[in-house]
Amino acid sequence: MTLDDSGDGSLAPRTLSDGSGVSDSWPELASNTRGDLAVAWSQGGTIRVRLRPAGAAWGPEITVSDADARWPVIGLDDAGRVTVGWRQVTGAGTSLHTSTGPITSTSRAAWTAPDQLIAPQHMARLGSIAVGPEGHVVAAAVSQRVPEDTEILSTWHRSPGGSWSPSLLGTGNANTELVVDRVGLATLAWTSNGVSRVSTAAPGQPWSTRDLGTAWIQDLVIDQDTGNVVMTYLVGPSYTRVVTHREPGGAWRELSSSPGASGLLLMRLGVNGTDVVLATAKLVGSDMVIETAAWDETAPVIRSLTLPTGPVGQPLSFSASVEEWLPYRVEWDFGDGASATGASAQHTYTVPGTYRASVRVVDAVGLVAVRTVDVTVTVPPLTGPGPAPVPPAPIGAAPAPAGAPRILGLDLTRKKIRTSRAPRRTRLVVTTDSAASVRVVLRRRGSRKVVARLARSVPAGEARLTISTRMGKARLRAGRYVITAVARNDRGVSTPVRVTLRVRR
DSSP states (O other), rough: OEEEESSSSSOOEEOOOOOOBBBOOOEEEETTOOOOOEEEEEETTTEEEEEEEESSOOOOOEEEEEESSSEEEEEEEEEEEEEEEEEETTEEEEEEEEEEEEEEOSGGGGGGOOOEEEEEEEEEEEEEEETTTSSEEEEEEEETTTTTTEEEEEEEEEEOOOOOOOEEEEOOOOOEEEOOTTTTOEEEEETTTEEEEEEOOTTTTTOOOEEEEEEEEEEEEEEEETEEEEEEETTTTTTTEEEEEEEEEEOOOOEEOOOHHHHHTEEEEEETTTEEEEEEEEEEEEEEEEEEEEEEOOOOOOEEEEOOOOEETTTTEEEEEESSSOOOEEEEEOOOOOEEESEEEEEESSSSSEEEEEEEEETTTEEEEEEEEEEEEEOOOOSSSSSOOOOOOOTOOOOTTTTTOOOOEEEOSSSSSSSSSOOOOEEEEESSOEEEEEEEEETTOOOEEEEEEEEEOOOSEEEEEEEEEETTTOOOOSEEEEEEEEEEETTEEEEOEEEEEEEEE
């Protein structure tokens, strides 16, 4: 027997059994959230297992049954406890057994002696075994009474560290699908004489059963993180495909009912919280066609963003980490009219400032998640003497139009001047990338009232304007002043740039 567990997509098989004897059943595989793996199969009339703890290599082959054992089923909880069940055929009839061992075991000595669920009789088969993450185990089996020739569906529940507790569920030829959650709540879907039912039972409680009518169960799955259960089945002569969903403590809720599923071969479900995906295999003419459908009630989650801060003219890298199990697309709006798609993107800003950028994630069914952030774009530092770099424009400031002048630097030769003695003046150093008309206004910090104005036409490069405590009729009193400069030409106006001046007595 071989198994692929390479994890790298190479599908390179790994040989787990030596091939001696006759393997008279399909292998059964179990896993848990830790990443442990366990596989069981029947070979040479005994049940064999091989175990692989998370991050370790496969252990040796272990025989866990006596002779004449067939058709294993296997389950594995989050603590690494492995439970294997099988049927054993002897001259006295067919009996059902289970045994439990740790994922780290390397020999049969670490496994429990086989528990007998059903004593030898005319016919018995272990249909399903389910193991919850916390160690609750539920088994379902069909046995045949003689001479009545009646088939009985029986179940057993075993709490962590406890013993098996049997329960009789019904009669008839039952095909079963079984799941159990963290607290031991079991859900069993079964078909008896063409009528399907779904039953639920908590540990130590009787089964509660709901009839589905003339139906054929296809699949039953559980999301262990939430306890949500999803079931799909076919109804009536028209083979109507039904998908239903149940949250813990709630009622079954129909997600879909699609008539006319003729030619259907197989349906399989996947569930993640309230999100469900269904894969269907059916015959269309002589071809087998695989179709998928999804029900998604949870919007994508943007877990984290990588947002750059850098200078004008340099490509900046953006990336988003998204949690979403369905296909999705990522859309970026960089706040300056440019956009991109993909989980990672690059963008180059041409004007300094703070831009309101956003990322939008849309999943396959149209659910949306949006995050909005501020991206600061700076001016590259100047080489040699000159004014300080331009501070970022206010959040939300629109970038200057194409061809408009840019103020590359704004600084004061003195940050402080006095009203009563020298120094009473300073120089405002303005650096522009092109010839422009520069306009300057002074306001007391915290006030919108303009105290003084200046205007001058300047060439490209550096220009100096005088700021003093007396500017025409204006007198600057002690306090802090915000100086705002803009540059204008016939193509537009630059982004405003500001610097602060302190006036003392």
